[in-house]
Amino acid sequence: MVTDVLVAGVGMTAFVKPGTSPSYNELGSAAARAALADASIDYRDIEQAYTGYVYGDSTSGQAALYEVGLTGIPIVNVNNNCATGSTALFLARQAIASGSADCVLALGFEQMAPGALQELYPDRPTPLSRFTAVADQVEGAQSAPMAIKLFGAAGLEYQQRYGADNATFAKVTEKARRHAEHNDRAIFRTPLSVEEILASPHMLGPLTRLQCCPPTCGGAAAILVSKRFADKHGLSPGVAIRAQAMTTDTATSFDGASPIKAVGYDLTRNAADQVYERSGVGPDDLDVVELHDCFTANEILSYEGLRLTPEGSAAKFVSDNDNSYGGKVVTNPSGGLLSKGHPLGATGLAQCAELTWQLRDRAGVRQVEGARLALQHNLGLGGACVVTLYERV
Template identity: 65%
Template sequence: MSRTLVAGVGMIPFATPRNGAPYDEMAPDAVRRALADAGVELRDVQQAYAGYVYGDSTSGQRALYQVGTTGIPIINVNNNCSTGSTALFLARQAVESGSADCVLAFGFEQMERGALTMKWPDRPSPFVDFMKIANERNGGASDAPFAAQLFGGAGAEYAEKYGMAPETFAQISVKSRKHAANNPFAVFRDPLTVEEVMASPQIFGPLTRLQCCPPTCGAAAAVIVSEEFARKRGLRTTVAISAQAMTTDNDATFDGSLANLVGADMSRRAADQVYEKAGVAPSDIRVVELHDCFTANEILSYEALRLTPDGTAEKFIRDGDNTYGGAVVTNPSGGLLSKGHPLGASGLAQCAELSWQLRGEAGDRQVDDVTVALQHNIGLGGAAVVTLYEKVS
């Protein structure tokens, strides 16, 4: 089977909702950048997958029509916070199956200020079972945002189980800002100290405000092609998707563990599938973009992705094994905590960052000697997408 390649990527600098542009300006900008990076035009694209969470039906068409109207299938995708990676998953499947040779995956989000809220109070929430378990484990309902209750509760559960200090959670935010300082696409680039993180308002469990990703607006895109198409057209063949897996919730999600409730089990299952398919060990990974919607989830993800054994995340952090000079650089972009989290765009922004890393084009963020790169993106409710990219010689 020929390789599935990432021929080009593009993203725009993320922005706060106050400063963000409308989605039908952001998304076309990211798409044009990806097309130019790939060296193709929209008329070369045979299918498109548009990812967004907050928007009317066919917003994907509206966005892509600003680039051109070519009559191709445009499929709108919504999988909560894993929406961008789900669009990428579908694009990769289309190329790998032979259904198309050149496919566009793009994601965008025009977000409101403030924490995420339920948008449809007149019907059953997909999080009914999640919040029931969270309330039971957390000791009752809370006024905190629902996502903070879930991830904060999971962080508290982990800290109690393994004795992690609150300051260790805060170190994730400090590391995130340090990485983001070198990323012109990130919203929050000013340095932080552990003391500043700890002094910010308490949200839930071990989480303070500076340990929660901010709602931001943004867009990102990737052009996925077959190896045959790339070689025929003389396109870049540097980055390939060597393995990819998507998992959803199973019985383990609802076994009472808050870590599993927020995706640790489905992340691990997806990662294991990817490692097995690619023939790569976790110890081979030198750079990863993982889903750090809260500091607690970055910690859980270290172990779910098998970057460090269960119960050792605190040592992993304190030893500096999660940053430059350590075992694996996690979120060189600054991650969701600093780059921001426009839901539909985040997975494709991760794809862009790792493509630049493999191409040696990440500037001051560049990780040395990168040959494989891992991407992890989750959405509650739920879906986990793990993707392994390889540098093609």
Template identity: 60%
Template sequence: MSEKVLVGGVGMIPFSKPGASPSYTDMGAEATRRALADAAIDYGMVQQAYVGYVYGDSTCGQTALYEVGLTGIPIVNVNNNCSTGSSALYLARQAVALGDADCVLALGFEQMQAGALKSHWGDRPVTRARFQPIMRELTADVSDLPQALRTFGGAGREHMLKYGTRMETFAAIRTKASRHAANNPLALFRNVLTTEDVMNDKVMWPGVMTRLMACPPTCGAAAALIVSEKFAKKHGLRTDVQIVAQSMTTDPVESFDPPSLISYAGFHMAKAAAQKVYEKAGVDPRDVRVCELHDCFAHNELLSYEALGLCGIGEGEKFVMDGDNTYGGRVVTNPSGGLLSKGHPLDATGLAQCYELTHQLRGTAGQRQVEGVKLALQHNLGLGGACVVTLYAKN
């Protein structure tokens, strides 16, 4: 039988620019301490830990958690590109749901370097090497641009050509992110932007993208304590936030055949994961009123609206222009400011999303609070690939 799985505590540190952050050990330890303090329990009560990071040596998870305590618990290091934080959460939830443990820590941290993402290995195949010719062929006209920008910018361009979506719509998404982040003290960028600010920023891809439409490299950490209901009740933890459904998907054939950058950028992974979550929970996407989704680029936020069923295929621009992605609309997307304004320390991201949605369901999100939240959806994408979609509910 599956145990009811609760979020017993969450912790997050302010995100910062590369070169301005503490070390990953300090960040990971501090996020963990904050989650423990939120749950009001001691580290000695944690039975397992799943720790995510991309840019680090083996057993960095142990190195960070040894600063919190030496208790001999299993510590598993996780790496699933930008979905690593949610992959750690996925494993923690599984352990509790299957009854293997009653209190499990999921931690994600990243100490990033400035500039575009890059591989640190030059003597072996890169991830997705078999399929990268698809991306290169479909973006051959911008071969000098970084790979991530070509992938997500190319997906946005495909949507523009197919549905008539305007570049100004992606600027409006970035502007919305800035308004939301202005109320988040943990966000990296809290200055409110106008659509004109975004459109007039440095052009990265003429007619497709300016610099402000891409998330910045960021350092940070976030953590969550995932517990069984019986553990929470026995030790006096909060029982008000439950993980009711969760799914992880990897690339299906449709990601690569027929060639499409919308597909290549993870659309089918997200759609399949969302459908599984809705079916398992017995809910409709129209029941969701708040969502933290993977807006690594403004273009991917719009694509994710459609993949997650928040609007119909090809209706992303209307969804934005009608204000259905913000307060007063149908579903408030990224009340935290999202990756675009809050920042994207790759493996803290999934757990930072968990942090935000936990506070939304508790009713403790302050000026970011969405009224009447009963369900909260999380979408975290990593190319290579993995997508994790999680549905939380007020217990």
């Protein structure tokens, strides 16, 4: 078994609004080329590739990578809802760690349509029926779009349990916009006040429109290598994956009709705990976190699911500015999904890129000073959660 898995290169396109982007294959190939250039290797060095997307025909991964090279390598297409990019990363890491390969590409891309997420196959059972059945018990949720229904209901349950006010949720978007102002790859970089966020159209529970991530188009990629490969090729990546875990739902996600549980709180907690146990690192050791803020409600829940703050204390965590520069741990310095954008297949690998830049001291104005340990959290309803711990080496 090979224990050292290094991040040799990362790449990411700018994230843009639907209708303004290149096609998915161009987004994917551009991200792959950027990662290859960052790693200073040739596509012919890649032994396997895992390509992630949600909205696309089968073998779209081949269509993207055939523009980079035709080398005959295995290309595996991955779809795990919003956790797709990190699932590709998980598979790439396993290939390296098992000794099956020494140089693997993880690629994610998405060419999305405007508007709320829609089911593409209404003629068959939806894989999210267990989840929406929980949210539909909340007043007003039945008529809401699928994702807003789930996360709005979870936000409302959190308020009822712990008394967090609407402004606490809006401050998450305010922080996201403040961070994204310095990210030229982010889709929304204009600062917003809490008052502006709260004044946007109401969705469900504490959520307003400006607390919901936008549909986005983009691509991102990471190249993972073994230490043996790095030494042979004279590479000094500077970043290693110290631990990683992927989880799916257990019975607790649906027991007790809790929207908080249904949107992945236990998946997050289980994956984070596995990573902490395997690495010997605790949440207080972290310098920077990229977490899955598809809605402000999920960022609030993820603070606690990842054990960044005790259960029920997220409002104080936010009001004390412990989620930003100068606080306990900088969360989503990229601007997160709320401001950077959320092209589903690319999101997990864009998080990987941001944290790699942070650990290499290449994040510019948004650099977290002295960052040595970074945690990534990527969640997909239906469900899957991947938590990855990176360290500077």
